[in-house]
Amino acid sequence: MSKTLMFVSLFALAFILMSAVLCAAGKVSPDTNRLFIFVGTIAWFVAAPMWLHKDSPGKSSN
Amino acid sequence: MSKKKILEKDSNLANEDSGFAANEYEREPVPEHKAKGLKSFLGLFASEHVAATELLIGPLFVAAGVSAFSVLVGLLVGNLLAVLTWTFITAPIAVKKRLTLYYQLEKIGGPAIVKVYNTANGVLWCCLGGAFIYVSATALFGPLNIPTPAITDWLPQSVGMIVVIMAVGAVIAYVAAKGYDSVAYFANIAAPWMVIMFIIFGLSALPELGVKSVGDFWHVANEVVWKGGEPAEGMAKFTFWHVVCFAWFGNMAWHFGMGDLSIFRYARKARYGLASAAGMYLGHYIAWITAAFLYAVQLQNNPANTSVVPGPMASRVAGHAGILLVLLAGWTTANPVIYRAGLAFQAIRPKWSRVRVTLVAGAVACVIAVFPGLCNKFLSVAMLYGLALMPMGAVIFADFYLIKKIGLEEFYAERAGNQIHWPPILAWISSLLICFALWYFAGVQEFFLCLPGWLASGIIYLILSKIIQKPIETEEVIYE
Numbered sequence: 001m002s003k004t005l006m007f008v009s010l011f012a013l014a015f016i017l018m019s020a021v022l023c024a025a026g027k028v029s030p031d032t033n034r035l036f037i038f039v040g041t042i043a044w045f046v047a048a049p050m051w052l053h054k055d056s057p058g059k060s061s062n
Numbered sequence: 063m064s065k066k067k068i069l070e071k072d073s074n075l076a077n078e079d080s081g082f083a084a085n086e087y088e089r090e091p092v093p094e095h096k097a098k099g100l101k102s103f104l105g106l107f108a109s110e111h112v113a114a115t116e117l118l119i120g121p122l123f124v125a126a127g128v129s130a131f132s133v134l135v136g137l138l139v140g141n142l143l144a145v146l147t148w149t150f151i152t153a154p155i156a157v158k159k160r161l162t163l164y165y166q167l168e169k170i171g172g173p174a175i176v177k178v179y180n181t182a183n184g185v186l187w188c189c190l191g192g193a194f195i196y197v198s199a200t201a202l203f204g205p206l207n208i209p210t211p212a213i214t215d216w217l218p219q220s221v222g223m224i225v226v227i228m229a230v231g232a233v234i235a236y237v238a239a240k241g242y243d244s245v246a247y248f249a250n251i252a253a254p255w256m257v258i259m260f261i262i263f264g265l266s267a268l269p270e271l272g273v274k275s276v277g278d279f280w281h282v283a284n285e286v287v288w289k290g291g292e293p294a295e296g297m298a299k300f301t302f303w304h305v306v307c308f309a310w311f312g313n314m315a316w317h318f319g320m321g322d323l324s325i326f327r328y329a330r331k332a333r334y335g336l337a338s339a340a341g342m343y344l345g346h347y348i349a350w351i352t353a354a355f356l357y358a359v360q361l362q363n364n365p366a367n368t369s370v371v372p373g374p375m376a377s378r379v380a381g382h383a384g385i386l387l388v389l390l391a392g393w394t395t396a397n398p399v400i401y402r403a404g405l406a407f408q409a410i411r412p413k414w415s416r417v418r419v420t421l422v423a424g425a426v427a428c429v430i431a432v433f434p435g436l437c438n439k440f441l442s443v444a445m446l447y448g449l450a451l452m453p454m455g456a457v458i459f460a461d462f463y464l465i466k467k468i469g470l471e472e473f474y475a476e477r478a479g480n481q482i483h484w485p486p487i488l489a490w491i492s493s494l495l496i497c498f499a500l501w502y503f504a505g506v507q508e509f510f511l512c513l514p515g516w517l518a519s520g521i522i523y524l525i526l527s528k529i530i531q532k533p534i535e536t537e538e539v540i541y542e
Contacts (some may be wrong), residue, residue, distance in 0.1 A: 006090055013254065013258050016259075016260055016262060016383075017261065017265075017348075019262075020261070020262040020265035020266045022198065023265065023266050023269060024265040024268045024269060024272065024273070025268070025495065026269055029141055030266065030269070030270065030379075032381060033266055034266075034382070034383070035382030036382070037259075037262060037266075037380055037381060037383040037384075038382045038383045040383075041255065041259075041382075041383040044255050045251070045252075045255070048251050048255075049251050049253075050170065052250070052251055052254075056275060
């Protein structure tokens with residue numbers, strides 16, 4: 001499960017990076033690029049907390 | 063909470079944020095088996111130096127009338143000098159002594175000097191917190207149709223702007239006062255995305271700037287982004303040497319100023335200082351350059367719109383994700399800074415409630431954030447931050463490398479049992495006075511004062527130590 005989530009979140013980062021590369025190359029319009037970046041961002045913030053720094057909350061004291 | 067405990071906790075905050083053993087070894091050397099590998103430092107620097115203020119610095123370079131060559135080559139050189147300073151000045155002392163900046167200062171100058179240092183740090187953190195709150199609040203300027211302040215504005219331009227900044231600042235201060243564990247956790251989650259987002263800013267802005275192929279880049283960089291010429295009203299004209307010095311001394315409080323002793327005391331080897339390159343070249347090269355692209359797109363769309371307001375700039379190029387980045391970059395950096403400011407002030411009087419003191423520090427940061435002049439002058443503010451704290455780094459350097467060579471004692475306050483040892487404090491004050499005199503009477507800009515000030519502080523400390531130190535009859539064995 002953890003590996004799947006890791007794949008999803010890393011794929012999301014790769015996806016938005018690729019979208020920007022294609023935008024820079026003129027293959028994707030700026031509007032579509034903005035939409036792809038937003039979708040990838042949501043995917044990252046949904047998937048990454050389920051595996052990245054999973055044990056971190058509460059470690060730092062206040 | 064005892065005063066000693068507060069000082070210890072403050073000194074260890076950087077470690078809490080970064081995951082480096084929290085609340086450990088504040089008053090003893092970090093043991094060898096607790097030392098960390100190179101990978102830990104690469105990750106730490108990469109995430110710490112891609113922050114909200116990069117969105118101000120890149121555009122302000124453009125507004126300062128800098129040329130493309132000065133930025134692209136000057137940043138390479140300046141960041142290299144910063145990395146070498148961490149590697150050959152800061153890290154060797156950290157690895158040899160394995161003590162925090164605060165504990166070394168206490169040993170050299172007595173407990174009183176730590177109190178003075180904390181006060182100065184608290185005030186400066188409030189200013190930095192204000193800048194972060196401002197950046198975060200600008201994310202809402204576009205969606206709420208709030209007019210953006212011009213680059214020459216010192217005062218807020220609308221009631222709406224004040225209300226939004228105060229509201230964002232109040233939330234940040236409240237979270238900092240109540241405990242920002244969840245924000246620190248969220249910041250760790252967001253860090254890789256933030257780094258990628260800065261790269262995306264640059265790539266997405268290229269076609270809007272007219273870059274159709276790799277061959278177009280140099281022409282666009284010179285003719286569209288960094289055109290040189292006259293700086294914006296009220297700004298210093300930036301040259302190659304301004305860029306080099308800004309990149310080198312932008313983090314002076316941490317390398318020459320020895321703030322990162324707290325981090326590198328965990329390093330296995332001093333050459334791990336090279337890991338700072340991850341932060342410098344991702345945050346202070348790529349992020350500054352791509353943030354400049356955002357500003358260039360804004361100027362291309364409307365040459366009259368010279369305001370440096372990150373929210374609308376990021377939104378124009380990256381849409382909702384850009385707005386989210388500005389909001390989170392400001393928020394996740396403002397929280398720990400205000401928390402640290404609260405702790406620093408509480409160290410002055412331990413009876414004060416930390417929650418209340420943090421709320422007061424947050425309120426001060428909010429008031430500062432309301433004035434866009436602070437962020438419009440951020441290049442100077444960043445220099446003054448390093449300038450104010452760097453003399454203590456010179457004292458630690460001189461105490462470590464030079465003081466025994468002139469026949470004197472290192473860690474004199476501890477060995478002599480003094481509550482206060484005057485040479486470090488006098489070196490601090492007099493080196494800042496020298497810097498002020500150079501600025502006021504000789505017209506030396508703040509970007510070029512750091513190195514002379516640092517050298518002056520070290521030399522003054524050694525001269526005063528030679529005059530004031532008396533032989534100590536019984537020597538203690540200290541950490542070697």
